[in-house]
Amino acid sequence: MPIHLEVFHPDRIAVAVARGDISLEDYRKFLMEIVAAGILHYRKMIDVTSATSSAVGRDELLAFEAQLSAGSQAQNRPRGPLAIVTDRKRGELAATFKEMSSKDRPVEVFRTIREARQWLLAQPVRQPPAKVS
Template sequence: MPIHLDISHLDRLVVAVVLGQATAEDIAGLARQFAESGMMHYRKIVDTSAGDFFVDEARVASIAAYLRADPNAASRGPLAFVVDPADPHFAEKFAELTAGERPVKIFHNLRAARRWLDECASIQPRR
């Protein structure tokens, strides 16, 4: 899978980095991994700035719907996307579809994303 995961259970933080070309199935697999592993409430960074992936709007909507249908969906933690400014499409669409469900924000560098997630650490997810 062209997505590398770094999971810190102690910090309740997941960093997913897309390396190379990822497919819609890779992104859906990442969403399934979050849902099935009990990490829905963790803070997450999804860094797509070093990779390419092709996900159409219908697939983005289906991934959002899958996550929304999870029994623990109400406790989803904040999500920070790090994107290449020239290609923010997946992140923008996903953020638009899920904005009212949990904190989600788009960044152009990892440092800003981490700072924002640190600020969100004091926010308790809805249970």
């Protein structure tokens, strides 16, 4: 899979690395993996510096974001902070994503994994809603 996800449950952090060409289907599968794992509230970092090209543009990215936002609100689930690590070629898309998606959670764009990790670890861990028995 072009987007590899590692989840660190004790720290409630998920780290994704995108490599090579990323299709809309790859991105959709990645998002569904996050939803299925029940980690929307985790702190997340996605590194896209090794992605060579992507079929995911501004409109597609914002459509996926709107779906996730609506789904998290419908399920009363908070969404955790997101750090995006990108290079200058994809920085504009990441900045647009940040601007459009940071209403219900912190989103920041970084040039290095180190900076992203420091910021992410400083963010509070969001708790999922308590389950009613």
